[in-house]
Amino acid sequence: MSATQLQEYDAFGPWILPVRTTEDVPPLFRPAGVDVARSTVAFKVPRNVARRDAVPGMDLYDHLLALEGGALTVVSRTVDPGPGFTVRRVPAGAVAGVRDTVDLLDGRLAVYDRDGGSVRIGYNGSAAATVGELVDHLTATLPSRRATAGPGVALDRGDLGREDVDLVALLGEVRGGRPGGRLLAVQHRTWLSPTGVLARVGHRLSPATLPATLVHLDDTTLEVLSRAEPVVRGRAPDRSLSRLVLPAAAVELHAVTPHRRYADVVEVGLGVGAARFVVPLVAGGDAVRALTALSGG
Numbered sequence: 001m002s003a004t005q006l007q008e009y010d011a012f013g014p015w016i017l018p019v020r021t022t023e024d025v026p027p028l029f030r031p032a033g034v035d036v037a038r039s040t041v042a043f044k045v046p047r048n049v050a051r052r053d054a055v056p057g058m059d060l061y062d063h064l065l066a067l068e069g070g071a072l073t074v075v076s077r078t079v080d081p082g083p084g085f086t087v088r089r090v091p092a093g094a095v096a097g098v099r100d101t102v103d104l105l106d107g108r109l110a111v112y113d114r115d116g117g118s119v120r121i122g123y124n125g126s127a128a129a130t131v132g133e134l135v136d137h138l139t140a141t142l143p144s145r146r147a148t149a150g151p152g153v154a155l156d157r158g159d160l161g162r163e164d165v166d167l168v169a170l171l172g173e174v175r176g177g178r179p180g181g182r183l184l185a186v187q188h189r190t191w192l193s194p195t196g197v198l199a200r201v202g203h204r205l206s207p208a209t210l211p212a213t214l215v216h217l218d219d220t221t222l223e224v225l226s227r228a229e230p231v232v233r234g235r236a237p238d239r240s241l242s243r244l245v246l247p248a249a250a251v252e253l254h255a256v257t258p259h260r261r262y263a264d265v266v267e268v269g270l271g272v273g274a275a276r277f278v279v280p281l282v283a284g285g286d287a288v289r290a291l292t293a294l295s296g297g
Contacts, residue, residue, distance in 0.1 A: 034075060072089070210232075
């Protein structure tokens, strides 16, 4: 066992760790040749292994992510036919969108390219700020669009109600990184009525809500802020957060279709190249109008 492997074992836990030097790169991934010293952001994502089950010399990390010059490199551990790795690169001009969701400790990041492919990783939600930094740097290189005139929508901390204060806080974080942006539309949390008598009976015990949703625009990105699930069932508080970031200059409207289960809900289909994204919204609401106007509908 090498000293490097022992150091990696000593530092191992459920958290994401920054990678600044070659020594920080997991031994399994070093042959990939990622130049982390030149990267704007680089970090490693641990395996879902309890500390008590880890042993020195084990391959302890599932992914290495590095952003250099706007291009994202993702090195991922494989086990079949034997220990190894894959390398996926998304060039700066090929990013079609990024979705980052966190539900307590369950974090999920997806980066979509314009050919319709995607890179997906799971991570411990305690590292949401680190992943958010990657998202900000990755989308900062997107092409700019002509700014749309208008003051935007005002939103104070309590305007969405106590249940969605955290969503307003997320908007504040987005605005902090994109000071030239504006809020295009606000959708409040909405109770839903399913189609069909039997479905309505079942929803009395476990009601459905369409989560609050915010639409934000700056000169490079369109962001849709909401919850991890498009429709939330039950009465328990939903503490998840979802951030969908798209290149504003390239978003196209593909369809606005009625939801198959819920009345007064539509699914707004957006596209960037071959990538597709669906946003469920209240039919005829401000958020629908904002997305359809922006994307040429």
